[in-house]
Amino acid sequence: MSRSAERLRMVINHLDRATASIRASPTSGQTFTYRPPQKLRYSFDTGMLTPEQRLFYEENGFLLIKNLVSEADIERFRQEFERICRQEVTLPGLLVMRDVAIAKSEFVPDERAVSKLQDFQENPELFRYCALPQILKYVECFTGPNIMAMHTMLINKPPDAGKKTSRHPMHQDLHYFPFRPSDHIVCAWTAMEKVNRQNGCLVVLPGTHKGTLQEHNYPDWEGGVNKMYHGIRDYDPNQPRMYVEMEKGDTVFFHPLLIHGSGMNQMQGFRKAISCHYASSDCYYIDVRGTTQENIENEVQEIAGKKYGINEVALKDTWAFRGRLVQGERTSL
Numbered sequence: 164m165s166r167s168a169e170r171l172r173m174v175i176n177h178l179d180r181a182t183a184s185i186r187a188s189p190t191s192g193q194t195f196t197y198r199p200p201q202k203l204r205y206s207f208d209t210g211m212l213t214p215e216q217r218l219f220y221e222e223n224g225f226l227l228i229k230n231l232v233s234e235a236d237i238e239r240f241r242q243e244f245e246r247i248c249r250q251e252v253t254l255p256g257l258l259v260m261r262d263v264a265i266a267k268s269e270f271v272p273d274e275r276a277v278s279k280l281q282d283f284q285e286n287p288e289l290f291r292y293c294a295l296p297q298i299l300k301y302v303e304c305f306t307g308p309n310i311m312a313m314h315t316m317l318i319n320k321p322p323d324a325g326k327k328t329s330r331h332p333m334h335q336d337l338h339y340f341p342f343r344p345s346d347h348i349v350c351a352w353t354a355m356e357k358v359n360r361q362n363g364c365l366v367v368l369p370g371t372h373k374g375t376l377q378e379h380n381y382p383d384w385e386g387g388v389n390k391m392y393h394g395i396r397d398y399d400p401n402q403p404r405m406y407v408e409m410e411k412g413d414t415v416f417f418h419p420l421l422i423h424g425s426g427m428n429q430m431q432g433f434r435k436a437i438s439c440h441y442a443s444s445d446c447y448y449i450d451v452r453g454t455t456q457e458n459i460e461n462e463v464q465e466i467a468g469k470k471y472g473i474n475e476v477a478l479k480d481t482w483a484f485r486g487r488l489v490q491g492e493r494t495s496l
């Protein structure tokens with residue numbers, strides 16, 4: 164920000180405080196209807212977003228940017244994904260998930276059975292996604308300048324095996340995160356091909372980022388539910404839904420309290436997307452014991468115990484270990 168712009172901002176802030184004190188003054192005897200200009204709460208003015216884009220995110224909790232990641236980059240991510248599935252590269256910390264319908268069947272799995280890669284922060288080729296300058300330019304509008312890549316995923320949503328297990332129940336990503344404040348966390352989710360209702364695009368409930376974190380549990384779906392796919396049981400089913408249909412390379416940025424899920428994949432192909440959750444490194448960890456997030460901490464502990472032989476690890480320590488700085492300074496997280 165230039166000096167004069169900074170001074171102007173200070174004057175505006177000062178005037179806001181002054182009018183607030185006039186309104187609050189018991190001696191004035193008058194009722195003012197004047198409202199000081201509302202600060203935009205969910206985004207920073209870095210000069211990147213247009214006023215319309217900022218207002219859209221404030222109101223809806225997400226922002227779709229068309230054509231942000233090049234075909235060439237997406238092709239490289241796809242090839243690296245295939246190499247990982249063929250086990251030509253192995254990496255520490257990587258979680259490979261298969262759809263529960265496939266995992267529980269007699270079917271001998273090959274690379275097509277991988278439904279999700281998680282925690283690819285140690286793979287330089289895939290991790291390039293998290294540091295793409297055009298993505299970070301947007302991320303910074305929500306996190307500020309110190310940016311940590313906290314969680315990485317490549318989702319390979321399989322054609323539904325007939326049990327609707329390819330669905331992702333409605334949830335808030337904050338359920339998985341023991342850090343705050345939530346307003347300085349954002350997800351970037353890039354379509355690696357055309358995504359639409361037929362192959363299970365994201366479904367969002369616009370505006371729900373203004374609410375609070377809800378209790379999450381396994382949905383009681385007859386055909387089974389994937390491990391850790393917790394959902395919100397009683398969200399308002401009459402709330403308007405939006406199906407976020409996207410072209411290859413389009414990227415949606417969304418708030419961690421936004422209620423979202425994704426539908427069944429009714430097509431033959433595997434629907435691919437790559438994503439990263441970012442947080443300001445100035446965020447702080449919280450202890451989730453005694454909160455609605457205790458159930459996810461217990462499950463993560465169970466996996467950490469089974470897979471890595473670590474006992475009683477706190478949820479926050481698993482995140483401190485996985486997070487990587489991508490811009491600025493690592494101040495707190």
Ligand SMILES: CCCCCCCCCCCCCCCCCCCC(=O)SCCNC(=O)CCNC(=O)[C@H](O)C(C)(C)COP(=O)(O)OP(=O)(O)OC[C@H]1O[C@@H](n2cnc3c(N)ncnc32)[C@H](O)[C@@H]1OP(=O)(O)O
Nearest residue numbers: 259260261262263266336339389390391392463466467481
């Ligand atoms: C210090 C470092 C500690 C690191 C700790 C790591 C903790 C993981 C944290 C994950 C945090 C998630 C944060 C997400 C935040 C953003 C929001 C995103 C929302 C989500 O997407 S959450 C859903 C993603 N969930 C996961 O990825 C869960 C993690 N996955 C796994 O642990 C394994 O992939 C899984 C599912 C346990 C499979 O392990 P694996 O050992 O490879 O599988 P096996 O073939 O040996 O089967 C074991 C057993 O599990 C059954 N199984 C397999 N796949 C599934 C499945 N998809 N769903 C349910 N059950 C599954 C399988 O049938 C076997 O069962 P048995 O009864 O036969 O024993």
Ligand SMILES: Nc1ncnc2c1ncn2[C@@H]1O[C@H](COP(=O)(O)OP(=O)(O)OP(=O)(O)O)[C@@H](O)[C@H]1O
Nearest residue numbers: 330331332333366382394395396423424425426427
């Ligand atoms: N009972 C439910 N509990 C939790 N989440 C649900 C539930 N029903 C749907 N959803 C979520 O909302 C998404 C979109 O729902 P939508 O109604 O469009 O499709 P669907 O329920 O998968 O299939 P159908 O077309 O048969 O209704 C689902 O894929 C899932 O993520």
Ligand SMILES: O=C(O)CCC(=O)C(=O)O
Nearest residue numbers: 318331336423424425436
């Ligand atoms: O289906 C998807 O790609 C989105 C999944 C999702 O919301 C998540 O993993 O948190």
Ligand SMILES: [Fe+2]
Nearest residue numbers: 334335336423
């Ligand atoms: Fe999610």
Ligand SMILES: [Mg+2]
Nearest residue numbers: 330400426427
């Ligand atoms: Mg339905």
